[in-house]
Amino acid sequence: MRPHRGCISPTYTAQMEIVMSLIDKALKANQAYAKKHDRKLGARPTPKIAVVTCMDPRLSDLPGILGLPHADLDVIRTGGPAVTEDVLAELVVSTRVLGTTEIMLLNHTGCGFTTFTDDELNAKLTALTGDGSPAPMRFFSYRDPEQNTREQIKKVRSHPWIAKEVPVRGFIFDVETGVITEVREIPKNAAA
Numbered sequence: 001m002r003p004h005r006g007c008i009s010p011t012y013t014a015q016m017e018i019v020m021s022l023i024d025k026a027l028k029a030n031q032a033y034a035k036k037h038d039r040k041l042g043a044r045p046t047p048k049i050a051v052v053t054c055m056d057p058r059l060s061d062l063p064g065i066l067g068l069p070h071a072d073l074d075v076i077r078t079g080g081p082a083v084t085e086d087v088l089a090e091l092v093v094s095t096r097v098l099g100t101t102e103i104m105l106l107n108h109t110g111c112g113f114t115t116f117t118d119d120e121l122n123a124k125l126t127a128l129t130g131d132g133s134p135a136p137m138r139f140f141s142y143r144d145p146e147q148n149t150r151e152q153i154k155k156v157r158s159h160p161w162i163a164k165e166v167p168v169r170g171f172i173f174d175v176e177t178g179v180i181t182e183v184r185e186i187p188k189n190a191a192a
């Protein structure tokens with residue numbers, strides 16, 4: 001009745017089981033969490049700063065990394081991070097609807113998105129699955145975090161719906177040292 005079952009590799013099945021067991025564990029833990037949940041968190045949030053950062057788990061402790069409370073952070077995470085049209089829309093909502101007043105673009109060293117090119121990953125996944133129909137999929141892979149950050153600043157800064165008074169600043173988090181370094185925009189007279 002399930003002709004495709006044989007196509008699922010044992011590794012994939014094992015991975016599915018691991019994922020399922022973690023979710024089940026999380027559901028159980030949530031029952032305990034809900035008992036001591038702070039009901040005030042149900043109120044409308046008033047974040048003060050929008051932070052765009054990578055989905056990499058090493059960037060998850062933003063209150064620790066930035067010394068700002070959870071409640072102040074409107075966190076937008078993608079791989080890279082990639083500043084996609086969706087991210088731009090979220091930044092517009094963050095600044096215009098939620099009321100954040102600063103935008104921080106937080107890249108990092110050792111990003112997984114520097115370990116392949118979009119072309120390579122498209123080819124690899126097409127070969128792996130035998131189905132190239134989603135290609136070319138845009139993964140926003142990149143080589144140089146500094147260059148990536150500069151392009152992001154430009155992209156966000158030039159959006160007509162993001163107010164000029166909102167500072168847009170880019171940084172790189174060093175995953176080894178924990179230090180954040182600001183990436184300066186290229187001076188206007190420098191070659192692009």
Ligand SMILES: [Zn+2]
Nearest residue numbers: 054056080111
């Ligand atoms: Zn990353």
